[in-house]
Amino acid sequence: MSSSKPPTPRSESGRSESGSVPAAVVNRLSLYLRELQHLVAEGIQTTSSSQLGERLGFSDAQVRKDLAHFGAFGHPGVGYRCDELINEIRRILGTDRVWTVALVGVGNLGRALLGYKGFESQGFRVAAAFDSDPAKVGSHVEGIEIRPIEEISQVVAQAAIDLGMVAVPAAFAQAAADVLVAAGVRGIVNFAPVSLALPEGVSQVGVDLARELEQVSFAVASRLRAEGA
Amino acid sequence: MSSSKPPTPRSESGRSESGSVPAAVVNRLSLYLRELQHLVAEGIQTTSSSQLGERLGFSDAQVRKDLAHFGAFGHPGVGYRCDELINEIRRILGTDRVWTVALVGVGNLGRALLGYKGFESQGFRVAAAFDSDPAKVGSHVEGIEIRPIEEISQVVAQAAIDLGMVAVPAAFAQAAADVLVAAGVRGIVNFAPVSLALPEGVSQVGVDLARELEQVSFAVASRLRAEGA
DNA sequence: GTCTGTGAAAGTGTTCACAGCG
DNA sequence: CGCTGTGAACACTTTCACAGAC
Numbered sequence: 001m002s003s004s005k006p007p008t009p010r011s012e013s014g015r016s017e018s019g020s021v022p023a024a025v026v027n028r029l030s031l032y033l034r035e036l037q038h039l040v041a042e043g044i045q046t047t048s049s050s051q052l053g054e055r056l057g058f059s060d061a062q063v064r065k066d067l068a069h070f071g072a073f074g075h076p077g078v079g080y081r082c083d084e085l086i087n088e089i090r091r092i093l094g095t096d097r098v099w100t101v102a103l104v105g106v107g108n109l110g111r112a113l114l115g116y117k118g119f120e121s122q123g124f125r126v127a128a129a130f131d132s133d134p135a136k137v138g139s140h141v142e143g144i145e146i147r148p149i150e151e152i153s154q155v156v157a158q159a160a161i162d163l164g165m166v167a168v169p170a171a172f173a174q175a176a177a178d179v180l181v182a183a184g185v186r187g188i189v190n191f192a193p194v195s196l197a198l199p200e201g202v203s204q205v206g207v208d209l210a211r212e213l214e215q216v217s218f219a220v221a222s223r224l225r226a227e228g229a
Numbered sequence: 230m231s232s233s234k235p236p237t238p239r240s241e242s243g244r245s246e247s248g249s250v251p252a253a254v255v256n257r258l259s260l261y262l263r264e265l266q267h268l269v270a271e272g273i274q275t276t277s278s279s280q281l282g283e284r285l286g287f288s289d290a291q292v293r294k295d296l297a298h299f300g301a302f303g304h305p306g307v308g309y310r311c312d313e314l315i316n317e318i319r320r321i322l323g324t325d326r327v328w329t330v331a332l333v334g335v336g337n338l339g340r341a342l343l344g345y346k347g348f349e350s351q352g353f354r355v356a357a358a359f360d361s362d363p364a365k366v367g368s369h370v371e372g373i374e375i376r377p378i379e380e381i382s383q384v385v386a387q388a389a390i391d392l393g394m395v396a397v398p399a400a401f402a403q404a405a406a407d408v409l410v411a412a413g414v415r416g417i418v419n420f421a422p423v424s425l426a427l428p429e430g431v432s433q434v435g436v437d438l439a440r441e442l443e444q445v446s447f448a449v450a451s452r453l454r455a456e457g458a
Numbered sequence: 459g460t461c462t463g464t465g466a467a468a469g470t471g472t473t474c475a476c477a478g479c480g
Numbered sequence: 481c482g483c484t485g486t487g488a489a490c491a492c493t494t495t496c497a498c499a500g501a502c
Contacts, residue, residue: 021451022493023444030443034422048461056424060461061495068463076462077502093443094450101442112341113438118422122439123446163445186452187445193263193347195285203448205441209342210351212434213330214259214322215252216392216416217352219432221323222250223415251471277483289483290473297485305484306480460502468495479484 025066026093031056032063033089040082048079095123102161102185104176105168106131106146109191113165114142124163128155132172149179156183167191177204254295255322260285261292262318265311277308324352331390331414333405334397335360335375338420342394343371353392357384361401378408385412396420406433 035055039047049067050060067073073088074080090096101124103110114126129144130152131137137148147155155161164180166173166188173192180188187203190196193211198204264284268276278296279289296302302317303309319325330353332339343355358373359381360366366377376384384390393409395402395417402421409417416432419425422440427433 024493026444026447027440029447030437030440031424033443034437034440035424038423050461059495061497062493064461064463065494072463074462075502076500077460079461092447094446094453095443099442099446108341108344112337115337116438118437118439119442122443124439124442162449163442165442186449189441189445194267195260195264201452203445203452205444207436207438207441208259208263208347209345209436210347210353211256211259211263212418212436213328213348213353213392214262214324214351215255215434216418216432217323217328218255218258218321220391220415223430223432224323253471279483288473290475291471293483293485294472301485303484304480305478306482308483462499462501464497464499466496466498468493470493471491473490474488475486476488477484477486480482 021069025069028056028058028062028066029089030093032066033086033093036082036086036089040086045082046079047082047085049074052080090123097123099124099162100127100160101125101163101165102128102130102152102156102159102180103165103167104130104149104152104180105166105172105191106133106136106141107167110167111141113167113191114144126165127159128161130155132168149176152179153183156180156185162186164188165191166196170194250298254298257285257287257291257295258318259322261295262315262322265315265318269311269315274311275308276311276314278303281309319352326352328353328391329356329389330354330392330394331357331359331381331385331388331409332394332396333359333378333381333409334395334401334420335362335365335370336396339394339396340370342396342420343373355394356388357390359384361397378405381408382412385409385414391415393417394420395425399423 032052035052036047049063053060053063070092073085103113103126106114106129110129114129119126126144129141129146130149131146132149136146139146162185164185166176168176170192173190173194174196177188177190177196177198181198181202188196188198190204190206193208195206196204261281264281265276278292282289282292299321300317302314332342332355335343335358339358343358348355355373358370358375359378360375361378365375368375391414393414395405397405399421402419402423403425406417406419406425406427410427410431417425417427419433419435422437424435425433
């Protein structure tokens with residue numbers, strides 16, 4: 001459960017390899033999905049690469065090229081049927097089925113993740129939560145019972161958990177990830193501000209809240225420097 | 230306060246323009262910063278592009294090229310003094326000063342953001358919080374008083390707020406952003422699953438929890454397809 | 459006429475490999 | 481020697497522009 005120097009480090013920006021589709025394309029794909037869902041909610045049934053691109057800040061060619069990686073989903077002279085394209089993208093992303101997710105770490109952020117309403121509709125069900133704090137174990141958050149860390153491997157197997165979310169303090173994140181991986185989880189979203197070393201075959205995406213703010217502060221600071229100088 | 234078709238849409242992946250430094254470079258920069266801080270915590274005072282790269286999954290050349298965008302911070306034959314490079318990167322990212330941040334939306338996620346311990350040490354102080362729910366207004370979360378949305382512009386000016394975090398439901402995110410921008414905020418981190426349209430000169434980074442999971446599920450689904458097929 | 463799908467061109471980002479400094 | 485900083489080679493992405501489908 002320590003972490004001297006395990007395999008495959010991998011950073012935030014990209015997940016591990018995945019065939020030959022650029023990470024940036026997959027990123028945009030899920031942006032297209034979200035926007036298509038908004039379009040449908042607005043009562044729009046058909047769209048075009050230029051409309052979709054315009055709403056997201058991409059070129060029409062970009063949208064078409066991205067989709068071309070996976071097939072030909074449009075109708076020349078017409079555009080894309082929204083519901084059709086939604087289904088295609090969900091299939092590509094794998095969210096045409098439900099993924100079960102386990103959460104490790106029920107602090108402030110963990111509780112927010114358990115209560116987050118946006119997962120279910122996109123095909124993710126948070127099915128188990130774990131914490132090392134005996135005071136939390138046994139209690140229920142959002143209808144989910146908090147279990148002790150020691151039960152991860154049993155529960156992950158029993159509940160057929162696919163993915164993990166790590167929301168523990170930085171110092172414990174690698175250990176938490178190691179346990180999840182040993183239990184058979186295939187991918188992890190890591191909210192701790194560390195780069196996890198995971199074995200090949202386990203995907204990771206990192207979300208670091210302070211880093212997100214840093215990206216913004218850089219942009220603002222650059223602008224201020226440009227103006228001020 | 231509606232949002233027919235305002236300026237500059239911009240997606241998650243990139244922030245607005247910022248001189249000529251690629252977004253990916255800035256992303257990695259803050260990853261380098263984080264790792265350097267870990268190195269210092271481990272008692273390591275000097276590092277090299279290859280050590281830094283290895284721990285993050287990048288090549289040594291990548292690390293050196295990234296830094297070269299901003300200057301020459303290393304010592305040939307020696308490497309990089311960790312504390313020196315940390316200072317340089319903080320200066321570049323703009324976090325050599327404190328940025329004040331306002332939060333709009335004190336739901337589950339908003340509360341987690343107010344309680345998040347990782348902001349302060351990186352140069353961000355959440356100094357104000359707003360919510361439209363009268364039941365929440367007036368209460369205190371993590372020592373911060375929740376104020377009504379109507380007071381945003383007054384408070385942002387008075388407290389000299391630099392950045393905003395939007396953690397309201399998708400349908401209200403554009404309006405919340407509009408108010409923040411009108412009040413003078415220069416950058417926004419948006420946790421709502423929509424693409425905000427912001428005027429030029431205001432930076433945005435989007436964090437969409439469901440999308441992060443989708444990136445992982447794509448990678449896992451790809452691997453399963455490859456194996457299974 | 460509209461809009462897709464796609465080769466070819468242009469533009470960016472990454473890796474290589476080495477000169478030069480400590 | 482070791483390691484940085486960097487031009488030059490390479491790889492990858494994006495944009496262009498058009499043939500073909502509706």
